[in-house]
Amino acid sequence: MGAFVTHVQSAIPSVAEGIHQIYHDAQILEEQRFADFHVALERPASHRRWLRPQVIFRFDGYTPFKPLPVNQAFALFEWGLNWCITTHAHQYLIIHAAVIEKEGFAAILPAPPGSGKSTLTAGLVNRGWRLLSDELGLISKAGLIQPVARPVSLKNESIEVIRHFASEACIGRVVKDTLKGTVSHMRAPTESVVRAHEQARPAWVVFPKFDTGTAATLKPMAPAQAFLGLARNAFNYSLLAEDGFRRLATLMDTTTAYSFHYGNLEEAASVFNALAEQQRAYG
Template sequence: MNIADYTLPELRRAMAHNGVHLQTGIFSACVRSTIPLVAEGIHELYADAPVLSAEQFADFHITLLRPENFRRWLKPQVVFRFDGFSPFKPLPIDQAFALFEWGLNWCISSHAHQYLMIHAAAIEKNGRVAILPAPPGSGKSTLTAGLIQRGWRLLSDELTLIGSDGLIQGIARPVSLKNQSIAVIRQFAPDAIIGRVVKDTIKGTVAHLRAPADSVARVLERAQPGWVIFPKYTAQAAATMHAMARTDAFMELARNAFNYSLLAEEGFRRLSALMGGSASYSFEYSNLDEAVRMFDAMAAQHDADT
């Protein structure tokens, strides 16, 4: 059974009572909420995600609810709870689905230490993964959204998970778009499913793009890393890719890792193995069509060389 098998009223009722046991790759979350925006966002953006039975184990038990004070009615807010604990301050209720996404990211990054976790997107083509680490405002999510609309498989927009065998594990959840990126992707991919636009968040104006159905269906297919690419959007810039020294790329990845220090020697081993088997580049772009052509050429060249 998938989320799409529910009507929206059925999903609202299920989430308001025992919750819905949502599967996202190797992780599952039992999500409870009486807030309509949470059910609406999940119904629209997780349509292809499997739903597990209530008896099955859930990695995370998540509740989103209104606070039990006057804010329940005056300028309503939403609270995120994980196993009864609230790791974040309440937010305006129109940010309820965004808070679910941010909170689920926090759950994974705070607890999945069997993986080396890097703050980076991960996309795959022909069995090889491009890892895209970048700070906010770099155009990383815009680039990721554009590439997955042109045949690249989404593993993750925010968290690259590296297993002990060096393979990349996918999550295939919605891609977070911010500010001008929303209009860019709507123009680039008119048929893409983008959820409700929310303004005035801590990240500006945000909306989420549904992961392609094929990416969700293949989410358990791990893949070998092939490239580490540091993207940067620059207005009017031609798409250009420059090789980086592996030592520089290693240090940048270590700075972008959530648990590199926690994993200690094992973190160093996994990151070293990743860099040993991957080409490293900096990438500047302004036009998504040019960017896609360059990434496709890179993947084709790899196939020709092997």
């Protein structure tokens, strides 16, 4: 998981299946090694475990979430890891954003749920971009992006969109009726996992929005507007106080901001590839 080591315990088959399939390229370390996060996914010890099987997520013995149906165990594992990072990794400014990289330049894609961020990310990393993160943009004090090359979360229609767009993509078990709808996870490309120790310098901040039938359109955004958008999507901007402000200000000084509307992944890939080529030529 890039900068983080996670110790996982679970006797639930779908968790083991998901880790084996979706974290196939992750490095397995000796059990005695230090871990940033110690987590467990367990069946509750009550009579309801037989009537309505459930799963709970534990972090160092603490249970931060309500139990969920046991068929959502792997999804809960992913959501729980997001919680672990956002509540503990305050050495970084943490933005709710995907981050991808090509030709040495990274694009930060901040967006609220339903914007098409993960669909766009899954499409681009299957067209030559390196996945740094699908959910959490981690910005160091030096202004670099720390990769966390974990699975890409796909929801509802985006699952089939990516199946058709990238038939070679490894997509895990589909789980219906979660709080986020129908969900699944796409394995991070092998190269992205292998290179998870390589930080990247951000070049663009792009706010994506999927609109059915819309031509791919990239429009410049005022730095002040982009700054506010990033601040709204940051988990610990207020906690970091002046340091958080400085990191965002530096980010705005060293990147170009855009809004991006798209309705077709092939068109979106062409726009982003042209952006990378332009940056390589003139950057």
